[in-house]
Amino acid sequence: xxxxxxxxxxxxxxxxxxxxxxxxxxxxxxxxxxxxxxxxxxxxxxxxxxxxxxxxxxxxxxxxxxxxxxxxxxxxxxxxxxxxxxxxxxxxxxxxxxxxxxxxxxxxxxxxxxxxxxxxxxxxxxxxxxxxxxxxxxxxxxxxxxxxxxxxxxxxxxxxxxx
Amino acid sequence: xxxxxxxxxxxxxxxxxxxxxxxxxxxxxxxxxxxxxxxxxxxxxxxxxxxxxxxxxxxxxxxxxxxxxxxxxxxxxxxxxxxxxxxxxxxxxxxxxxxxxxxxxxxxxxxxxxxxxxxxxxxxxxxxxxxxxxxxxxxxxxxxxxxxxxxxxxxxxxxxxxx
DNA sequence: CAATTCGTTCAATTACAATTGAACGAATTA
DNA sequence: TAATTCGTTCAATTGTAATTGAACGAATTG
Numbered sequence: 001x002x003x004x005x006x007x008x009x010x011x012x013x014x015x016x017x018x019x020x021x022x023x024x025x026x027x028x029x030x031x032x033x034x035x036x037x038x039x040x041x042x043x044x045x046x047x048x049x050x051x052x053x054x055x056x057x058x059x060x061x062x063x064x065x066x067x068x069x070x071x072x073x074x075x076x077x078x079x080x081x082x083x084x085x086x087x088x089x090x091x092x093x094x095x096x097x098x099x100x101x102x103x104x105x106x107x108x109x110x111x112x113x114x115x116x117x118x119x120x121x122x123x124x125x126x127x128x129x130x131x132x133x134x135x136x137x138x139x140x141x142x143x144x145x146x147x148x149x150x151x152x153x154x155x156x157x158x159x160x161x162x163x
Numbered sequence: 164x165x166x167x168x169x170x171x172x173x174x175x176x177x178x179x180x181x182x183x184x185x186x187x188x189x190x191x192x193x194x195x196x197x198x199x200x201x202x203x204x205x206x207x208x209x210x211x212x213x214x215x216x217x218x219x220x221x222x223x224x225x226x227x228x229x230x231x232x233x234x235x236x237x238x239x240x241x242x243x244x245x246x247x248x249x250x251x252x253x254x255x256x257x258x259x260x261x262x263x264x265x266x267x268x269x270x271x272x273x274x275x276x277x278x279x280x281x282x283x284x285x286x287x288x289x290x291x292x293x294x295x296x297x298x299x300x301x302x303x304x305x306x307x308x309x310x311x312x313x314x315x316x317x318x319x320x321x322x323x324x325x326x
Numbered sequence: 327c328a329a330t331t332c333g334t335t336c337a338a339t340t341a342c343a344a345t346t347g348a349a350c351g352a353a354t355t356a
Numbered sequence: 357t358a359a360t361t362c363g364t365t366c367a368a369t370t371g372t373a374a375t376t377g378a379a380c381g382a383a384t385t386g
Contacts, residue, residue, distance in 0.1 A: 218345065331382105349365090353360100
């Protein structure tokens with residue numbers, strides 16, 4: 001069986017693939033999401049692979065990625081032992097979990113790293129490895145980054161409320 | 164002459180490289196920015212290449228990228244015909260131009276693409292290529308995307324004010 | 327219980343982007 | 357004007373991530 005897709009859905013998949021790609025995520029993963037998001041009914045792994053002309057292996061890894069980001073979910077169709085997938089309809093939900101699983105952890109890591117960096121700088125200052133001028137300059141720049149970082153962590157979660 | 168960098172600056176460069184990398188930008192470009200941002204004085208292309216142990220070609224393309232994003236600027240040192248570079252101190256400024264040169268155009272492109280997609284869908288509907296149900300479903304999903312897209316374009320520029 | 331069906335894993339391949347060396351033109355210097 | 361110096365470009369290389377085919381275990385079916 002060679003199911004075909006409407007032009008709209010084909011173009012949407014194409015667009016989804018490119019959009020995700022420029023966010024640094026694999027194109028095929030974006031295509032899977034695009035396919036599912038415009039699909040009225042859940043699709044199986046084999047259907048996904050066939051419709052997108054990708055290997056089943058890619059379909060498998062792609063769906064697992066999307067599930068880990070909670071962009072799609074697995075659904076069970078009674079009387080069928082295959083796995084079926086459907087997209088999470090509410091995109092705001094997807095954005096929210098993306099923030100919590102992607103950005104937030106990264107922000108926190110950056111915060112820690114900055115702390116360490118400031119400590120290193122202090123140490124270098126005390127032991128006389130760097131001049132007072134270099135110390136002052138670096139401290140100022142690092143402070144600027146910390147300040148922005150701080151504000152971002154406060155503003156971003158707030159922005160969510162407006163969506 | 165083999166100038167050396169303080170530990171702080173080395174680690175900062177390292178961190179900058181990785182940070183930019185996970186935003187999908189070339190590591191070496193991030194390293195150049197890190198180097199310049201903690202450098203009290205402007206640096207020439209050769210200095211950048213030497214300090215980071217990268218080729219001059221990479222330094223050249225990297226700096227040009229950073230300039231196009233207005234993350235660094237070119238400064239002239241009198242009596243020296245070489246190009247010197249320094250980072251833009253105010254990171255909010257960098258963020259702002261990043262928004263305008265990166266995200267905004269992409270958002271607009273997405274908007275246009277959505278319009279086209281909706282038109283295609285209408286056409287398919289009218290010509291009877293797709294069922295009423297498929298039309299309704301796709302229209303709903305596309306509408307949801309358009310709505311989110313719309314809100315994002317309104318909220319993001321606003322968030323800037325809080326930084 | 328042999329034969330399918332299904333999903334996953336992994337080594338190998340492929341595709342893509344980053345990096346470089348070498349060559350070049352323009353500007354500067356001796 | 358010959359020799360340097362400087363920055364850029366580009367073909368070729370390198371490195372990295374995505375993709376795949378083949379093999380596998382588990383579950384299901386005849």
